[in-house]
Amino acid sequence: MESLWKTRKTVTAIALILLFLHGVASNGFVSHYAAHPGMRYSNVSSETAEPTLGVCGIKCVMQTPPCYAFNYRESDGSCQLVINGRSGLVEANGFKSYVQRLCLTEHPDIANARASFDGWSGEYPAPAGGKVSFRCEAANGFSDGSFLHVATCSSVSPDTWCSSFQEDAVHCEQSQVSRATARIQTDHKYPECRLTEKGREYIGRANKTESGKECLRWDSQPNGKPDDFFPNVTYDGHFTNLDAWSHKNYCRNPSGKERPWCFVSHQMGVQWEYCDIPMCTDTSKTLTYAGFSL
Ligand SMILES: *[C@@H]1O[C@H](CO)[C@@H](O)[C@H](O)[C@H]1NC(C)=O
Numbered sequence: 001m002e003s004l005w006k007t008r009k010t011v012t013a014i015a016l017i018l019l020f021l022h023g024v025a026s027n028g029f030v031s032h033y034a035a036h037p038g039m040r041y042s043n044v045s046s047e048t049a050e051p052t053l054g055v056c057g058i059k060c061v062m063q064t065p066p067c068y069a070f071n072y073r074e075s076d077g078s079c080q081l082v083i084n085g086r087s088g089l090v091e092a093n094g095f096k097s098y099v100q101r102l103c104l105t106e107h108p109d110i111a112n113a114r115a116s117f118d119g120w121s122g123e124y125p126a127p128a129g130g131k132v133s134f135r136c137e138a139a140n141g142f143s144d145g146s147f148l149h150v151a152t153c154s155s156v157s158p159d160t161w162c163s164s165f166q167e168d169a170v171h172c173e174q175s176q177v178s179r180a181t182a183r184i185q186t187d188h189k190y191p192e193c194r195l196t197e198k199g200r201e202y203i204g205r206a207n208k209t210e211s212g213k214e215c216l217r218w219d220s221q222p223n224g225k226p227d228d229f230f231p232n233v234t235y236d237g238h239f240t241n242l243d244a245w246s247h248k249n250y251c252r253n254p255s256g257k258e259r260p261w262c263f264v265s266h267q268m269g270v271q272w273e274y275c276d277i278p279m280c281t282d283t284s285k286t287l288t289y290a291g292f293s294l
């Protein structure tokens with residue numbers, strides 16, 4: 001009697017595990033999605049024969065360290081696990097490739113542009129929603145006139161980068177970049193540059209955001225008094241001279257944001273965006289403004 005009870009318990013446990021794995025493999029929280037028709041991932045760490053796609057997916061999920069993706073070939077049940085952080089693609093050879101909501105393949109790139117990562121470290125795999133921002137330091141920005149391009153790892157479609165540009169269609173000129181950089185070295189004198197990271201002292205005349213949008217006038221108070229303004233200070237009190245009017249539509253950091261910014265109009269109403277204000281390279285003089293030394 002006792003041993004039968006034990007057996008029953010074991011059977012229940014196995015059934016529960018199988019149910020769990022079934023959930024994981026089919027529509028559970030760790031689903032895999034078919035990616036890259038006609039291709040498969042190249043960095044394969046193991047190859048075994050498994051009866052079904054689902055079992056191959058379970059093998060992947062149960063790996064330590066985690067398996068990021070796998071290739072499966074229906075005809076002979078070949079199951080290839082991809083454990084490496086980043087992977088390339090090679091000819092399918094009868095396989096289909098499956099991945100979770102991650103990007104294993106390299107993000108689209110723009111030669112000579114400065115890339116920064118948002119929502120991930122730049123190490124692969126990139127999480128869904130991980131962003132790469134590109135800035136071109138050439139005087140006129142990218143060849144299409146913008147100053148900012150972005151690529152985002154899709155959270156809808158497997159291993160897909162959604163980007164604001166087409167690779168090879170947008171360029172950032174190297175020669176201009178170095179020329180612009182050389183000019184920055186000599187040209188960036190206060191007040192057309194910021195002395196501190198936050199740039200709260202910035203009183204230059206830049207009036208466009210880093211994506212090239214025109215700034216709105218501060219005195220039109222286009223977005224009321226946003227949350228990151230100080231509650232104990234009047235709206236005008238956030239600006240040097242204590243008037244928003246004299247600051248026209250110039251980039252400023254009157255609030256607690258990271259860098260100078262301004263309001264812009266947007267399809268979705270008024271928004272704000274950062275401005276790309278260079279750091280000052282000429283700090284030979286001690287500068288004072290309104291009695292404060294900067
Ligand atoms: C495959 O893995 C190797 C070793 O970790 C790595 O050097 C290589 O860049 C990877 N291949 C691709 C296409 O990422």
Ligand SMILES: *[C@@H]1O[C@H](CO)[C@@H](O)[C@H](O)[C@H]1NC(C)=O
Binds near residue numbers: 205207214249
């Ligand atoms: C923005 O600044 C540029 C250059 O100083 C100027 O030509 C332009 O009129 C300004 N735009 C607005 C809306 O003030």
Ligand SMILES: *[C@@H]1O[C@H](CO)[C@@H](O)[C@H](O)[C@H]1NC(C)=O
Binds near residue numbers: 230232233
């Ligand atoms: C307003 O509050 C901040 C802190 O919340 C404080 O640092 C600042 O001195 C205050 N300013 C005035 C004018 O009271």
